[in-house]
Amino acid sequence: METPLTQNIRPDREPLDLTGYERAGGYQALRKALTDLSPQQVMDEVSASNLRGRGGAGFPTGKKWSFVPRGEDAPARKYLVVNADEMEPGTFKDRLLLEGDPHQMIEAMIVSAYAIGADTGYLFMRGEYTLAEQRLQRAIDEAREKGYLGANILDSGFSLEIYVHTSAGRYLCGEETALLNALEGKRAIPRHKPPFPQVSGLWGRPTVVNNVETLCNVQHIINCGADWFKRLAATEGGGGTKLYGASGRVRNPGCWELPLGTPLRAIIEEHAGGLLDGYHFRSCLPGGASTGFLTAEHLDLAMDYEAIGAAGSRLGTGCVTVIDDRVCMVALMHNLEHFFAQESCGWCTPCRDGLPWTKRLLGAIEAGKGEPRDLELLEMHCQFLGPGKTFCAHAPGAMMPLETALMHFREDFERHIEEQRCPWRDAAGRSAA
């Protein structure tokens, strides 16, 4: 099984420096792209590869790039921005790539910037990733020293500077237009679309925002070709590998690079080693807090965009939070809505007012003070805060777990309300777990 993204990553050692990375075959794609290929050819290869965004929305990467204005009349200045904000609860895959193989990230940025014609790249990194920041900064310095960054790289006429921009912790900075505002030094509130960032992004200039993992695929596609990339996937129509993770009460929590479309069961049972003794699988969030709950009947689904989408959820980030039978779903939902309410940017009313309301309702139900009407109110929120009703995808993301929890675990909610207590806690109020 090929694992291009993690081939250089060993948990027990420092990441490769520039020499080591080159010895392992690194910066070959950069040479190939800048000396043999036109930007259009790089873009065409990426389009043909079926690469889709790994940041959560799954948008085809080549298509995203194709909206950037090109040719004589296009603005001279363009930007490439890497979304390394990784704050989706349950997600820990980009950290692995950033800390584990920083030069891979830098090469990915150079080749991608060449394709879209950007002369500046920013790595927008969450403030807590201090180790990743140091390692990326070192890699940038090495690459500049070697002439892979700066003016006229390898005599190609192409120039690029890359800067690390560290944030200070706020989930909404990960939303791509909010991220652009954050980079400009404004509050991270989303922007209206259209215009799309590819046309008018950072300081009004054409800008492409891509996730860390998405971009790290690019040089491998250039090295080995779109057909090779498509064959990496386990399912028809897919492309590439995927970093899958598992956390929760499993034996061996971790993150693994596997063919895109690996069955959910294989991730949980083989790679994560199944649940800890005494615990049983009840549900999972397949790709972060803003994805819908899946249950045991979904375990044999392929973890790809289509199959998980068809099951009423989303692949999201591919990092699975496993939920065992001793977890109270109402309390878990309360935890999730606490997060979403707190991280709302407050710009639009349904989200600003609706999320704290759902959090309060869930808190009351969990505390044994729920009323039958509360379930209708929660369902109403799923409608009013759903896709298309709010300024950005934050609120719909908050509703997806709620709506699917009400669908799959309605009994849990009803029992809380009927018994006026949490059936998962003992008389002293302790969780039964």
Add this chain to the structure above:
Amino acid sequence: MLDPKDIEAIRAEARHYEDPKAVGVDAMKLAQKRQGWIDDDTLHQLAELLGMSATELEGLATFYNLIYRQPVGRHVIHVCDSVSCWVCDYDALREALKRRLGIDFGETTKDGRFTLLPIVCLGACDRAPTLLVDGDLHGPVTDADGIDQILQRYE
């Protein structure tokens, strides 16, 4: 008061962007590293340096989890309260920490050593439950012994 070295570093950083305002968060983080938190004087000085109003910078300061607009202890402990840590006995960790430090979230120990704050998912859910002390990640932190071993490293 801003340190001249920091002013120089902020100016250098600002050259990486079309607009110096872009370094607002960075500038606050630099000042905070030296003095622990952002007081009103520092906020005004930074705003002037970056060519923005103090209100604008305040809007940024209050937006972010890692910018402190109130005094904090010598070390800040951020405990992850997001879903994967919550599933892995976050409640127990929270209670043990509160007991050990004798404070609640948002408070600082009397000796000024630790401030305790919640934080969202630290991107290390495979090590749940996790916490961050002064930017260092720790996890899994499962019992009082584990907590003590970590705390003793921060005087």
